[in-house]
Amino acid sequence: MPLKRIESEKIIQMLKDSFSKNQRYKIIALIIAIAAWVYVSIDENVTVKMDVPFKVDYSNDTGLVAIGDIPKDVTVTLWGPIDIVRALGPSQVKATLEIGTPVKGDMKFELTPRNVYVPADNVKVLKIDPSKIKLNFQKYTEKK
Structure with missing residues (x-):
């Protein structure tokens, strides 16, 4: 013991x-x-999805207008430092499709990270949903 x-x-x-x-x-x-x-924890990177405004820009010299379902927003997946990504709001990130001069009929476009403006250099666009857009351009005529 x-x-x-x-x-x-x-x-x-x-x-x-x-x-x-x-x-x-x-x-x-x-x-x-x-x-x-x-x-x-400060240097940690995160992935965040957000809905951002979507805009189609094209020259209207031909008198054609886009008809059909043009999304008002697209879902963008961003990857980058946690503090910067979380500080970004949908009003700061913008998705734009610049067509130039459209032709009459159906046109298909693929959205890439180049179509998304992000104000921070160290934030990457991983994915855009929808990634493909189909637009139909027709001659604009006014009814009298």
Whole structure:
């Protein structure tokens, strides 16, 4: 029985020593660990989906107008630093399809990251939904 008591006293003393000795080094290690965690969490990249306004620009010299379902918004998937991506709002990100001069009939277009304006250089556009748009251009005539 006395042997168990001595062992338990040694264990208790070791535990006390582990908390009370080298406190300066333990505090420094804790500060380094917290600083590393903050650095990693700030530098973290995230993926965010948002609906952004969509606009079709084309020359109207030919008198043609786009008919059919033109989406008002497209869903854009962005990837970048957490603080920058979360600070971006739908009013800052814009999707535009510039056609130039359309021709009469159906025209199909593919939306790429080049069609999306993002005001931050370190944020990438991963995906646009819908990625394909079909527009029908017809001659505009006024009813009298």
